[in-house]
Amino acid sequence: MSRSRGRRGELPPSQETIEKLEKMVDACNFYEAQQMYKSLSARYAASEKHAEALDILQSGALIQLKHGQITCGAELAVLFVETLVKGKYSYNEETLDRVRKMYEGFPNIPIPEHLDDDDDMQKLSEALVAAKVRVEGCLSFLRAAIKWSSEFGAPKTGSPQLHNMLAEYLYSESPEVDMTKVSSHFVRGNDPEKFASVLVNFMGKCYPGEDDMAIARAVMLYLSQGNLRDANNLMDELNKQLEHKQLELPDSDLIQFIKYLLQALERDSFPLFKILRQKYKTSIDRESLFDGLLDEIAEKFYGIRRSGLPDIFGDLLRFQQYDNNINVYQKQLNKKSHMQSSAPPYDVSAGFIAKVVFHSSATNQLA
Numbered sequence: 001m002s003r004s005r006g007r008r009g010e011l012p013p014s015q016e017t018i019e020k021l022e023k024m025v026d027a028c029n030f031y032e033a034q035q036m037y038k039s040l041s042a043r044y045a046a047s048e049k050h051a052e053a054l055d056i057l058q059s060g061a062l063i064q065l066k067h068g069q070i071t072c073g074a075e076l077a078v079l080f081v082e083t084l085v086k087g088k089y090s091y092n093e094e095t096l097d098r099v100r101k102m103y104e105g106f107p108n109i110p111i112p113e114h115l116d117d118d119d120d121m122q123k124l125s126e127a128l129v130a131a132k133v134r135v136e137g138c139l140s141f142l143r144a145a146i147k148w149s150s151e152f153g154a155p156k157t158g159s160p161q162l163h164n165m166l167a168e169y170l171y172s173e174s175p176e177v178d179m180t181k182v183s184s185h186f187v188r189g190n191d192p193e194k195f196a197s198v199l200v201n202f203m204g205k206c207y208p209g210e211d212d213m214a215i216a217r218a219v220m221l222y223l224s225q226g227n228l229r230d231a232n233n234l235m236d237e238l239n240k241q242l243e244h245k246q247l248e249l250p251d252s253d254l255i256q257f258i259k260y261l262l263q264a265l266e267r268d269s270f271p272l273f274k275i276l277r278q279k280y281k282t283s284i285d286r287e288s289l290f291d292g293l294l295d296e297i298a299e300k301f302y303g304i305r306r307s308g309l310p311d312i313f314g315d316l317l318r319f320q321q322y323d324n325n326i327n328v329y330q331k332q333l334n335k336k337s338h339m340q341s342s343a344p345p346y347d348v349s350a351g352f353i354a355k356v357v358f359h360s361s362a363t364n365q366l367a
Contacts, residue, residue, distance in 0.1 A: 018055065021056070022059065025063045054087070077137075100161070135175075187221040256280075257280040
């Protein structure tokens with residue numbers, strides 16, 4: 001050992017440390033190696049050698065995950081993100097690639113099916129516990145990464161790519177899939193095509209009545225963020241993928257409501273939006289989340305505030321104008337009360353309302 005290396009407390013090159021610790025893991029000394037990864041990376045970071053600490057933590061996370069040590073790997077992955085914060089590392093493609101590489105190190109293991117005897121049930125129980133550990137570990141890592149990204153250069157809601165990763169892992173690995181959580185991350189991502197493929201897959205294995213709710217929830221989550229473009233893209237992609245599989249969207253009032261809702265927002269018409277909420281109330285009430293999302297949509301697209309003091313010179317005038325418009329439209333509808341829903345509209349906006357009202361009346365007796 002050289003004199004300089006022999007100085008008390010001096011840290012060796014990071015690559016030397018990495019190679020030493022990898023040998024410990026390969027020898028199945030997982031716990032001892034884990035403590036060394038944590039203590040040595042902390043020493044590098046304390047010496048302002050954040051780059052070296054990151055190299056050690058990334059290497060440790062990957063090799064522990066490779067050996068099936070999910071809890072250890074996840075802990076080191078979280079420490080990697082914490083070191084990014086301490087070192088004030090900006091969000092960029094290079095760092096995102098490092099996070100993605102660790103994410104890809106988390107295993108994807110299907111839950112066993114077609115179980116018959118007691119041994120199989122024991123295997124299922126063990127697989128469910130292992131799946132829960134994998135999901136919780138990956139989630140803790142990606143949530144930390146999303147928070148870091150939001151504070152160091154990504155959009156304020158966090159990196160879209162990281163949200164995509166989290167949504168995909170939640171859907172593919174969770175023993176009991178929570179589509180609300182999955183959807184909430186997909187809508188903060190940037191991949192409606194992948195989101196559509198997940199929804200199509202879910203439609204093929206969910207309980208009756210869950211398919212249209214999952215689609216409606218996804219669309220309204222996009223809209224609650226003011227994202228009409230991706231809401232439309234999602235529906236287009238759903239139709240495309242279902243057509244490819246010779247399938248169709250669920251035939252329900254809730255899906256009809258979503259179609260009309262998108263058209264109303266395209267027309268920038270609050271009167272249509274308000275009538276839709278009234279006429280499809282029974283469908284909307286199927287999930288408590290929907291009413292809150294529609295309130296957010298009204299705020300995003302029409303400036304209608306849900307709480308707090310109103311803008312006297314803004315919201316008040318807007319409400320008065322919308323209510324006047326609705327009264328005019330309703331009078332027109334009363335005169336046309338015996339029209340068939342397929343009849344040509346007498347006016348673009350009023351005709352659209354008429355189609356909504358008569359469809360709703362005929363199918364759900366809501367009028």
